[in-house]
Amino acid sequence: MALGAVLAPPDAVATTAIARRIGLPRRIVNILEGESLVNDATAIVMLRTAIVAIADSVSVWEAGGSLLVSTLGDVLRWKVMRGRS
Numbered sequence: 001m002a003l004g005a006v007l008a009p010p011d012a013v014a015t016t017a018i019a020r021r022i023g024l025p026r027r028i029v030n031i032l033e034g035e036s037l038v039n040d041a042t043a044i045v046m047l048r049t050a051i052v053a054i055a056d057s058v059s060v061w062e063a064g065g066s067l068l069v070s071t072l073g074d075v076l077r078w079k080v081m082r083g084r085s
Contacts, residue, residue: 002054005046012036030082037078041070 015036019029045067052058 002047002050005043005050008039008043012040034075034078037074038071041067041074044070 012033015032049063
């Protein structure tokens, strides 16, 4: 599970570059960027949960809370970066 969490998430920059190159509308590109950030947050939580599960026990509530915090942080970062361009 830890290896999958490290290898699975796509790169938001690559997604954006490909979408723009093939001429997708800006709105679709924004949706893809946001979805990619949620994938990143999920991968971070999955990796952390897998590592903790190896050494100790982990609860569903702890993993869910971590996912919520990571997702909100990524969304805020995306909004700030989007406002700069």
